[in-house]
Amino acid sequence: MNTATTPNPALLQQLKDILPEEAILTAKEDLHPYECDGLTAYRHLPLAVVLPTTTEQVQLILKTCSRLKVPVVARGAGTGLSGGALPHEGGIVLSLARFKQILEIDTANLHARVQPGVRNLAISQAVDHLGLFYAPDPSSQIACSIGGNVAENSGGVHCLKYGLTVHNILEIQLVTIDGELMTIGNDRQDTPGYDLLALLTGSEGMLGVVVEVLVRLTVKPDTVQVLMADFAAVNDAGDAVAAIISKGIIPAGLEMMDNPAIRAAEDFIHAGYPIDANAILLCELDGTEDEVSEQVARVSAILKNHRAGTIHIAKTAAERARLWAGRKAAFPAVGRISPDYYCMDGTIPRKHLAHVLNKINDYSQQYGLGVANVFHAGDGNLHPLILYDANRTGELEKAERFGADILELCVKVGGSITGEHGVGHEKLDSMCVQFGEAELEVFHAVKRAFDPDELLNPGKAVPTLHRCAELGAMHVHHGQLSHPELPRF
Amino acid sequence: MNTATTPNPALLQQLKDILPEEAILTAKEDLHPYECDGLTAYRHLPLAVVLPTTTEQVQLILKTCSRLKVPVVARGAGTGLSGGALPHEGGIVLSLARFKQILEIDTANLHARVQPGVRNLAISQAVDHLGLFYAPDPSSQIACSIGGNVAENSGGVHCLKYGLTVHNILEIQLVTIDGELMTIGNDRQDTPGYDLLALLTGSEGMLGVVVEVLVRLTVKPDTVQVLMADFAAVNDAGDAVAAIISKGIIPAGLEMMDNPAIRAAEDFIHAGYPIDANAILLCELDGTEDEVSEQVARVSAILKNHRAGTIHIAKTAAERARLWAGRKAAFPAVGRISPDYYCMDGTIPRKHLAHVLNKINDYSQQYGLGVANVFHAGDGNLHPLILYDANRTGELEKAERFGADILELCVKVGGSITGEHGVGHEKLDSMCVQFGEAELEVFHAVKRAFDPDELLNPGKAVPTLHRCAELGAMHVHHGQLSHPELPRF
Known part of the structure; x- marks a missing residue:
């Protein structure tokens, strides 16, 4: 799939009437930078990439594609993690990179x-x-x-x-x-x-x-404060998260990392994380000075009640930045300890955090692949990073199956298959786990309402019913998982 | 339009298979309570009213209506103000009143x-x-x-x-x-x-x-505080609202009333409003004790900067309740000073508050009808109450034209024709002012995606293009008003 199909001559001619020549890329070497987004496991070359600078040009390009029935994949910065901007081999990529005012x-x-x-x-x-x-x-x-x-x-x-x-x-x-x-x-x-x-x-x-x-x-809030708490038991950290939210405290950020993620980040960034802890929570509180100091006291009390070890409050802006730097660099940090990793993105009800972590560890044993866990804990958004080596035969496939198992587990406990990275190309099959036929049919009907010929980013985000049927009867209908092999959680 | 059409016998028979007899109303006297919602100017009798108690019954009722192509208007408590639950003469009303667990x-x-x-x-x-x-x-x-x-x-x-x-x-x-x-x-x-x-x-x-x-x-917040400020100039009150929001203070409520509304409410509720003020602002602040006391100080300073007369801070919960009671009773209070009133609902950018009030007063002179103004000022949601007497020939029609003029004005300054009451039956024509053909076509396409035969609440919320065309070329396209007689504001 690494060869560009010969572009439709009518299409190219009409694009040239709309755009200056330098705004139309067709040479293979020019197309390569667009062959994938942040999910590099999937790559296609498009027929062409167009780089308009005005709304009128975008209108004319879409009119042309609509008339000639050419698929169009719009692309921003290409940092997406689910292959949403993966080009269509028979279509063009419409880059919005020049709309930067x-x-x-x-x-x-x-x-x-x-x-x-x-x-x-x-x-x-x-x-x-x-x-x-x-x-x-x-x-x-x-x-x-x-x-x-x-x-x-x-x-x-x-x-x-x-x-x-x-x-x-x-x-x-x-x-x-x-x-x-x-x-x-x-x-x-x-x-x-x-x-x-x-x-x-x-x-x-x-x-x-x-x-x-x-x-x-x-x-911008007047005051910002960051707390770090370490825990010997992951369950306690999970329960503390639920307790903070249920008291009506909404932190500006509430993140959790497990031991492999802590170790990887600390080794890379030297953020000051306790490498023997089984979990840490990072909690940012912002607002007026009085509000923040009151919230710091309330959150600290909740953390202590849930058997936090040390509760560390950052003393300076530099220290706050360092605590966050460790979390923000967790992905590249994990990249240093494993040749490849596969970043998952699912959500779960906060109360199931500990159970889901335990299950992920079971899967890790079962597949023989390591995993490091990073969460947006406050909103139950899970990012397990599955560690593998693409050069070892079969490991990529194992990582993908491991990932699919995690998403299925998320659905099983009442969560969903994506928290913030989208469905894109990557999670089409998981959509069959999340939704039943009736819901998918409505999605397709909405799509047709806007785009009856299915030219805009075709084949992404919503699987065909046929695809789901081929996967087998893995439907959650009305919130009930009906896959015969999976006991209801 | 006050006579019920004879119900389709097949429909009635099939409904009886789904519901117990007492859950199907067809006698004219039983249908009358359902002939309108809170917008009583429009009334129709439906063929029947059904009162299911289970989801399965709702499913079977809708399946039946779908098969027989019978329109269905779902109804909650019937308090809506735009005729959204107005029955369809050829259809049934599906009341959800018994779903109250x-x-x-x-x-x-x-x-x-x-x-x-x-x-x-x-x-x-x-x-x-x-x-x-x-x-x-x-x-x-x-x-x-x-x-x-x-x-x-x-x-x-x-x-x-x-x-x-x-x-x-x-x-x-x-x-x-x-x-x-x-x-x-x-x-x-x-x-x-x-x-x-x-x-x-x-x-x-x-x-x-x-x-x-x-x-x-x-x-629930720990602490609640309510401020009342009076103003000699409506402009100053409007500017104070914009200033509070632009400082990043989000009050729990920020309401404005003009002099006729103040007088009517005070006369009715004795809330302690200053009856000579041209405008009052009511501002509720909530949060922790420290946070609220800080916000009270900041808001008070802003109000003073905008020439507020007296800034009164409620001293007790009872006084807070009384200040709000006047505002919440403003509609019935206005009902005491005028035989009828027509409640409008539009939104405008906060900065145009004073201009819009002045124009509404111009229209009031022009139509010879009084008006009292109540706003959710913080989010620019306007409720002018047009005073009229339905027993005087032509006054209802004048009130409706006055109302339509106000909504057109809202669109002209960059606002919209409904803040919170919906479009329903009432504002179909105003939708032609708000949207262009392309937008309305998308609305219809979305409707067809869910309900291809247009059986659910037909004729509401989104006007046909034909209806808009008959009204004339009053389109706002891409945010630009293209009505030839209206200068761009």
């Missing part, structure tokens, strides 16, 4: 109008001097673009308190596959008609192409 | 599983002893049901801080027009596939019938 910053209304190719972190940097920031902060925020964030409904460490992308955008300009430009949403809370803004956010490029985003800006 | 309260996960007929306030009452509440609080919360809240995406005084219904529900059980039961959403923040939970919330009964709701519970 911040068009307006409105401090009175606390919003900014930006083009989709603007990097996530660039928004916060542009408004930093105004005491503001853009809240969603995926780990890839240095590189990932706001258009990609909308497509994936990205979260990050701070989404526990500040919400996902959908809670932090107000309006988008969308181009449909017919080339129509639409304004979806407005700068108020509610909007007449169906809530298309929420429907489109997280729709993985399947329903339209976003060419402008009105994002909500948040006022 | 609270099925589960889960304090660890801060959620409750309830049936759709449960009253909004009943949820907060059921969890009050646990220190919890359900945040959305429409004025009708004593009577309105959670199913209706989902259909309308209801807000309330506290939605500024705590969000609308969509931000406070986690999962719904939905029956489609085919009788399929689906689980939409989960108890995590993100969900794989398209965000159908948000799409369905506020969809006004057009896409499916909700038979169960998992609502989020919120921990």
Whole structure:
């Protein structure tokens, strides 16, 4: 699958009428950088990559593709982790990389109008001097673009308190596959008609192409404090998380790491993590000075009640940064101790944390593959990193099966197969575990409402019923798992 | 339109196979209580009203209606203000009034599983002893049901801080027009596939019938404080609202009333409002004790900077309740000074508050009808109450035209035609002002994806393109008003 199909001559000619020659890539060496996104296990070369700079060009490109029935995969920064931007071999990649202007910053209304190719972190940097920031902060925020964030409904460490992308955008300009430009949403809370803004956010490029985003800006808190607690028992750490949330305390971040993740991160970053702990919790609290000091006291008491060992409160901004640096570098840290790793992304109800960790350890024994666990614990979003060596025959396949087992376990305990990385190409089969026929049929009907010829990112996010049927009867229907081999948890 | 059409005999027979006889109403006197919702200006008798008690019955009823092509209007408590539950003369009303069980309260996960007929306030009452509440609080919360809240995406005084219904529900059980039961959403923040939970919330009964709701519970704040400030100039009050929000302070409620509304409420409730003020602001702040006292100081300073006269801080819980009682009774209070009133519901950007109020006063002169204004000022949601006398020939029509002018003005300044009451039957024409052809076509396509025969609440919420065309070229396309007679604001 590494050879580009010869582009449709009519398509190329019509693209040349829309775009300058340098904005159309067709040479194989130019296409290679676009063959995959952050999930590098899957690669395809597209027919061509186009790099428009105006909304009108995007409209004309989509009109052309619609007329010629050519698939289109929109692409932001290509940092996605589920293959959502994997090219279609018979289609084009529509890169939004040149849409990188911040068009307006409105401090009175606390919003900014930006083009989709603007990097996530660039928004916060542009408004930093105004005491503001853009809240969603995926780990890839240095590189990932706001258009990609909308497509994936990205979260990050701070989404526990500040919400996902959908809670932090107000309006988008969308181009449909017919080339129509639409304004979806407005700068108020509610909007007449169906809530298309929420429907489109997280729709993985399947329903339209976003060419402008009105994002909500948040006022920076006066005070920030970070606590680290270590635990001898993973169960206790999990219970502490549930207890904090059930007291109505919403930390700005609440992260958990298990021993292999702690060791890997500490060895790499020297963050000051206790390498003998079986789990640590990192808890960030923000707000006014009084509010934060009160919350620090309440959280500390809860941690102690749940048998935390040492509770360490960062004394300086530098120390806070170092504690987070360990967590944020956990993925590359694990990359140092294993030739390859496979990053999973699932969610579970917080109360099942300990049980799920124990099961993951069982699977680890069973497959003979190591695993390091990193969580957005506050919202039950699990990132097990499965360690393997792609050069050993069969290990990739074992890692994939191990990963699928973890996702199935997430569904079984009442969670879901993706927390923030999307379905993309990677998790199509897992969607058959998550949803029944009726739900999948509605997804397909919604897709057809926007894109009847299925030209936008075809084959992603929602599996065909046929594909699910081939996998076997692994359906969760009305929240009940009906796979015959799996006992109901 | 006050006579019931003879019911389809096949329909009645099949309903009798599903429901006990007492759960099927067909006698004219039994149908009358269902002829309208809170918007009493429009009334129709349905063929029949059905009152199921189980999900299976709802599934069978919808399957039957689907097969016989009979329209179905689902109904909660009937408190809606836009005619969303107005019956269809050729169809049945599906009342969810008997679905009134609270099925589960889960304090660890801060959620409750309830049936759709449960009253909004009943949820907060059921969890009050646990220190919890359900945040959305429409004025009708004593009577309105959670199913209706989902259909309308209801807000309330506290939605500024705590969000609308969509931000406070986690999962719904939905029956489609085919009788399929689906689980939409989960108890995590993100969900794989398209965000159908948000799409369905506020969809006004057009896409499916909700038979169960998992609502989020919120921990009650330690401390609550209410400020009242009076202003000689409405502009100053409007600017103060914008200033509070732009400082990143999110009050639990921020309400504004103009002089006619103040006088009517004071005369009725004796809340202690200053009857000579041209505007008052009511501002509720909640949180921990330290946080609230700090916010009270900051808000007071902002109010003074914007030429507030007296800033009064309620000293007791009883006084806080009295200040709110005046606001909450503003509608019936206005009902005491005018034989009839027409409650409008639009949103505007906060910065245009003063301009819009001035224009509303101009219209008031022009139509010769009084108006009292009540706002959810913090989120720019406007409730002008147009005063008229239905017994005077032509006054109802004048009030309706006045109302339509106000909504058009809202769109013109960048707002929208509904803040929280929905489109229903009332605002179909205004939807033609708000949206262009491309947007309306997408709405219709989404409707067809769920309900291809258009049997669920037909004729509501989204106007046909034909209807809009008949109204003339009053389109806002891409946020630009293209009505030739209206200068761009």
